[in-house]
Each structure stands twice: as C-alpha cells, then as structure tokens.
Amino acid sequence: xxxxxxxxxxxxxxxxxxxxxxxxxxxxxxxxxxxxxxxxxxxxxxxxxxxxxxxxxxxxxxxxxxxxxxxxxxxxxxxxxxxxxxxxxxxxxxxxxxxxxxxxxxxxxxxxxxxxxxxxxxxxxxxxxxxxxxxxxxxxxxxxxxxxxxxxxxxxxxxxxxxxxxxxxxxxxxxxxxxxxxxxxxxxxxxxxxxxxxxxxxxxxxxxxxxxxxxxxxxxxxxxxxxxxxxxxxxxxxxxxxxxxxxxxxxxxxxxxxxxxxxxxxxxxxxxxxxxxxxxxxxxxxxxxxxxxxxxxxxxxxxxxxxxxxxxxxx
Amino acid sequence: xxxxxxxxxxxxxxxxxxxxxxxxxxxxxxxxxxxxxxxxxxxxxxxxxxxxxxxxxxxxxxxxxxxxxxxxxxxxxxxxxxxxxxxxxxxxxxxxxxxxxxxxxxxxxxxxxxxxxxxxxxxxxxxxxxxxxxxxxxxxxxxxxxxxxxxxxxxxxxxxxxxxxxxxxxxxxxxxxxxxxxxxxxxxxxxxxxxxxxxxxxxxxxxxxxxxxxxxxxxxxxxxxxxxxxxxxxxxxxxxxxxxxxxxxxxxxxxxxxxxxxxxxxxxxxxxxxxxxxxxxxxxxxxxxxxxxxxxxxxxxxxxxxxxxxxxxxx
Numbered sequence: 001x002x003x004x005x006x007x008x009x010x011x012x013x014x015x016x017x018x019x020x021x022x023x024x025x026x027x028x029x030x031x032x033x034x035x036x037x038x039x040x041x042x043x044x045x046x047x048x049x050x051x052x053x054x055x056x057x058x059x060x061x062x063x064x065x066x067x068x069x070x071x072x073x074x075x076x077x078x079x080x081x082x083x084x085x086x087x088x089x090x091x092x093x094x095x096x097x098x099x100x101x102x103x104x105x106x107x108x109x110x111x112x113x114x115x116x117x118x119x120x121x122x123x124x125x126x127x128x129x130x131x132x133x134x135x136x137x138x139x140x141x142x143x144x145x146x147x148x149x150x151x152x153x154x155x156x157x158x159x160x161x162x163x164x165x166x167x168x169x170x171x172x173x174x175x176x177x178x179x180x181x182x183x184x185x186x187x188x189x190x191x192x193x194x195x196x197x198x199x200x201x202x203x204x205x206x207x208x209x210x211x212x213x214x215x216x217x218x219x220x221x222x223x224x225x226x227x228x229x230x231x232x233x234x235x236x237x238x239x240x241x242x243x244x245x246x247x248x249x250x251x252x253x254x255x256x257x258x259x260x261x262x263x264x265x266x267x268x269x270x271x272x273x274x275x276x277x278x279x280x281x282x283x284x285x286x287x288x289x290x291x292x293x294x295x296x297x298x299x300x301x302x303x304x305x306x307x308x309x310x311x312x313x314x315x
Numbered sequence: 316x317x318x319x320x321x322x323x324x325x326x327x328x329x330x331x332x333x334x335x336x337x338x339x340x341x342x343x344x345x346x347x348x349x350x351x352x353x354x355x356x357x358x359x360x361x362x363x364x365x366x367x368x369x370x371x372x373x374x375x376x377x378x379x380x381x382x383x384x385x386x387x388x389x390x391x392x393x394x395x396x397x398x399x400x401x402x403x404x405x406x407x408x409x410x411x412x413x414x415x416x417x418x419x420x421x422x423x424x425x426x427x428x429x430x431x432x433x434x435x436x437x438x439x440x441x442x443x444x445x446x447x448x449x450x451x452x453x454x455x456x457x458x459x460x461x462x463x464x465x466x467x468x469x470x471x472x473x474x475x476x477x478x479x480x481x482x483x484x485x486x487x488x489x490x491x492x493x494x495x496x497x498x499x500x501x502x503x504x505x506x507x508x509x510x511x512x513x514x515x516x517x518x519x520x521x522x523x524x525x526x527x528x529x530x531x532x533x534x535x536x537x538x539x540x541x542x543x544x545x546x547x548x549x550x551x552x553x554x555x556x557x558x559x560x561x562x563x564x565x566x567x568x569x570x571x572x573x574x575x576x577x578x579x580x581x582x583x584x585x586x587x588x589x590x591x592x593x594x595x596x597x598x599x600x601x602x603x604x605x606x607x608x609x610x611x612x613x614x615x616x617x618x619x620x621x622x623x624x625x626x627x628x629x630x
Binding site: 217231 | 413449452500546550577581
C-alpha cells in the first residue's frame, strides 16, 4: 500500500495541518508498545488500538508490515498519520533529527518529516528532543506527552516514569531541559540478572510499607549510594531483618528513591511535580515523591493525545 | 575419602592450631573461583592451584567431589584444611555463622567450625562477618584478606574491588565496619542486559582517558546520580559527543566513580585507602581513587595467605 513513498518536507515555520482529511490517526510507537488513535471528523477519538508491538519486537525492520497488520483496516487514501516515539529513531522506521532544548511545540511541528505513500496517504514523523553539552540526553515520544500535560505558560516539572524515566523542566510552557533515568530497566536487570533475584520467592507482592522503606533508605542523607543500598535487600534477608517477600518492593523503592534523589539534585523540585504515566506506576511515584516531602500530582490521562491536539493537527 | 565426617566444635576462646600436621592447606573458595595453597613443613607455600570452580559452578551441592577433583592428590590423613569464602555460606558446603563487626582475628578463629573426616583429616570452615542495624551487610572471605593487609594496630580503609566490592574500615587493627557495593555485578548486567550494550562495538578497549571521564562525571557534585549518568553513555554516542568505542570505559568509570562517591559519603576516606585485589582491577581503582583526590595505595599480593598466617595456623 505504501510502496513508492515519497518524502515531502514539512515547510519550515509552517505548522502541521491535516487539511481536509476525513481520517486522522496518531501513533505513539515506542520501544515496547504500539498505541494508535483514530479520530472522527469532529476531532473526537473514534477508535483506539494498543498492542505489545514495540519497535524492539519488530524483526528485520518490517515496520510497514507491522503498521498495516495493526491498523491497516483504518487506512484510506485520505488518511493522515502523525507518529512519535522510538519509531522515529535510528533503530526505527524513519529517522528524524532531534530538536535541541529549550524546545517549543511549534519547533516540534517544524521538525517533522512528511512521507507521502503511493496512494496519497501522508505520514508525519515527529522529531525527538535533545540536550547537548556535558550531560547529553535524548527523548522520543515523551515530548508530546509533556506538551499535552502542561498549560501554555506554566512552570512545572513533569516526571514520566518508565523504562527510561524522564524528568522534564517546563518553564513558561517551554520544554526547557530534561534528564533520563534508567530506573525501570535497571530494576528489571537487577531482578533478572543479578544475585538479588536469587532470594525472591515465587509470586508477586505489593506492599507499600516495604516500598516506602526502600524509598526512605535511598533518600537518607547517610546513604552510601544505589550500589550499596541495593545489596542490603539481600543482606537484610540473610540477617533476618525482613522476609524475602519484601525484596522486590524494597528494591523498587530504593531504585525509584535514587531517581528522586537525582531529581532533587537538579533543583527542579521547587516547582510542582506532575507525574504522567500509566496509573499503577503513577501511583507508586506519587507515593515516593510525597515520602520525599515533595508537592506531587497526577497529570492527565491520554497526555499524548492532548499533546497532538495542541499541535494543531487534530482540529 | 571424607565419608562419615564428624563435626568437632572448635573450643571457644582457643585459637585454631594445626597440631603436628605435615600437610597444611588453605582454600579461598568464592562465588566464581577456587584458590588453594599447600604449605610445606616450614610454613612456605609448596604448591598452589587455582580453578574457575566457584560455588556457582558446582551442581547439586557436590562440593566434596569438586574439592577432591581439584586438590584430592594433596590430601592425606595428616592434612588440615582451612576454608573461607562463599563455601561457608548458606549456598555452600558447610554454613558457618557470621561474627558481628567490630570483629577481631581471634573472633574469626573462635567462630570456625571443624569437621573431621573418617580418615582423620580436619577441615576448619571459617565464619563470615556481618553488620546488623539499619544498613545490614555481610562478607565471607574478604575478612581474611583484610587481616592479611593491615598491621595489628593500624587505622586504614581497605577497598576490595570485585563483583561485590567491599569498603572496610579498620580501626586499631580491628575490622570495625564495612559496606558492600554491587559495582562489578551491576556493570556486567548493564552491558549484557540493558540498551547500553546495543551500541558497544565488537572487541574490547582500554582507555584511561575515557575511564577517567566517567569517574569525573560520577564525582561531579552536579551529577543526578548513577541512573542518569549511565544513560549518557548512550545519549553521548547518539549525539556524536564521543565514539561508541568509549562506552565500556566510560560506563566502568561511572559505576566505579559512584562506588567511590558512596565510600566518600561514609567519611572513611580520612584514612589512607588500601586497594586489595587482582592487579588489573587494583590499577583501575587506584586511578579512580586518585582522580577523586584520595590517598590510595596497593595492598599486598596474596592477602588471603597473609591473613591465614596471621590467624596463627600456618606456623
């Protein structure tokens, strides 16, 4: 269907507009998941689809095939698609450049790459955002959620928990600066691929008390750092200080606590902290941030959709 | 050969003595390696043997079989063996209790468990050392290296780099306190089981400049912590700040740098820091500790042997 796609550069300075397309679709395609929304003519969400078809699951770069497998039945010659996330990265379908922070929503629109399929359908691949300098950083996908979570002139720190959590400083509505923390990925690697996993019993537990004990341990001024704190989830069991059932929650609290400790070191916590993510993870982060004495609140649901709306593309 | 072993409790308060045994052997048997030394009648090392036969490689708890496979040809009815390391842990051959720090060499000797084999041979399993309280910690095997590295009344901080690095505070010759850092294991897990490994090219490199850049990044007061610093080894490559060939060395520097940062938070660096480990790792730690402005020196080789000698067991 998209054979013979031709790239049409988005005009510099011009906002993405979707013309008179009857079919508007946005795709938030990340490392581990694929989320798509089809909009009706009035701008309402007519249909949505989610699959565990993140770019890491796509073999031989068969992105077009996966795209058609997941939402091919939505596509017409009048369709216009906006894509963001890791799908626009070097390991994705179409690589777009990074916009350097401080970044505005208008700059995101300008940095998009438009591809026209043979049948006339247009796909807009959004850029990522980067920070250069001594502490380089990159994001792809979170930026649209950030713009969907803040008011035009707001000062706020947006935290997006996940595999690579982001702390994003928004000043006067501009995406000013950000830092990535490998919290989710490190937690998973510690459980699955280090000695800490050995004592963890079968079955999962959720225990806010053990989680908070881990958070407090990480935030303790006397902490000798993450590399030491995580070891105590093993030694504490060996010495009978707590049962092995608490290991996963304590470990989660310690790793998230050290992310917060890092965020505090940035000095960005003077503003309110807005947590944007899936509900379970958001709840844990709010708990941890409040344990740290910070003013924290949950952001909107469907932040990506709201961001795309603000982009002016969805009527 | 050791069928029908009988345990003979070491008499409390009595130092381990090896009697008139003609064959004295010490075994430092850890998670990943097996190191044995056979001593002559005059106390000199007559023979040594090392194998990658750590306790994690031993299937079905067949420790006796591995012991005999590795050094069975050294054993006689007159043999006395001293064992330390993870072989004395819950997952090892004979579990011994932990001595609580502050711990002396005499307490280690008192805490040993003696097992007599049917043929008359005696095996002494040494205890580990623990710290109880809010930051619990454990070690097995390092304590004998510590006592082999310090003078009887010395104040010094001994650092033993490795899978689980130890920082050990020795005051007036007593093993006063210690902390474990999962530096080596976390570094290996990050390379093998996270996105950071993806950009690492084939082949290894050693590059002190990149390593030191990582150490300095970790020690920078503005660092947002380990979870952020490690991510920059990826984003820095994506943004062209340094080549992918530098990832492993920068990552190693960042992880070791954060261990040192944790050690500094303990306030133990007022004393000289003595690094005890295999030569390559010792060199890297000395480099990193000196980059941190600390007074650091290499400890003795064969620290475990020196520790066993001090235990009074080797004549």
